[in-house]
Amino acid sequence: MASFTRGFGGRRRDVDDSKVPPGQTLVHDWPVLSAGATPEIEPSEWSFSIRTESGLHSWTWDEVRALGLEDITVDIHCVTHWTKLGMGWRGVPLDKLFADIDTSLDYCMVHSFGGYTTNVPLDELLAGQAWIAFEADGEPLTPEHGGPARLLVPHLYFWKSAKWVRGIVMHAEDEPGFWENAGYNMHGDPWKEERYW
Ligand SMILES: Nc1nc2c(c(=O)[nH]1)N[C@H]1C(S)=C(S)[C@@H](COP(=O)(O)O)O[C@H]1N2
Ligand SMILES: [Mo]
Secondary structure (H helix, E strand, O other): OOOOOOOOOOOOOOOOHHHOOOOOEEOOOOOOOOOOOOOOOOHHHOEEEEEEOOEEEEEEHHHHHHOOOEEEEEEEEOOOOEEEEEEEEEEEEHHHHHOOOOOOOOEEEEEEOOOOEEEEEHHHOOOOOOEEEEEEOOEEOOHHHOOOOEEEOOOOOHHHOOOOEEEEEEEOOOOOOHHHHOOEOOOOOHHHOOOEO
């Protein structure tokens, strides 16, 4: 009679492989990846703005949160090959911020306190694909993970999820941000392994 050692080998039976993009390895901790020093920002001094051809649209901490917090569960994928599945997040979808904004500009440069930037096309921040996140796994975001507020764009590699986010500047053309200037992909779809240029 044949005998099997079920679940033995390279794959874990408790993980749905269809959720792990090519070239990625699962982690159960949450690594910190920051290009520079961690800024310390109080909610009272935090604000968010979107600059379009019609000017500057700004919201305070309370105003952004009053637009409507959502609880979501998503997977995150870092270009340095780690994937973390099933994280719970709380944040305001970008749809709420763009609801009253009329722009013909198609590209976003996301700006952070501390100077970090990253580019994302506007249509990839809408339709429930991106949030201003305030909490992860039931706790306020720690400063090292981008607290008090960060962008969350889970369908793209995690470098697009700008920590300490402070605003978006709209552009007519897709221009590279911090890592994109250093050779990271302009788009960054983990399922297509869009890691570098
Ligand atoms: N402001 C800012 N945002 C950033 C970064 C950064 O260095 N500065 N690093 C990016 C990268 S490369 C990754 S993988 C994730 C890491 O987020 P974490 O430290 O919470 O895991 O943040 C992204 N957002
Ligand atoms: Mo990263």
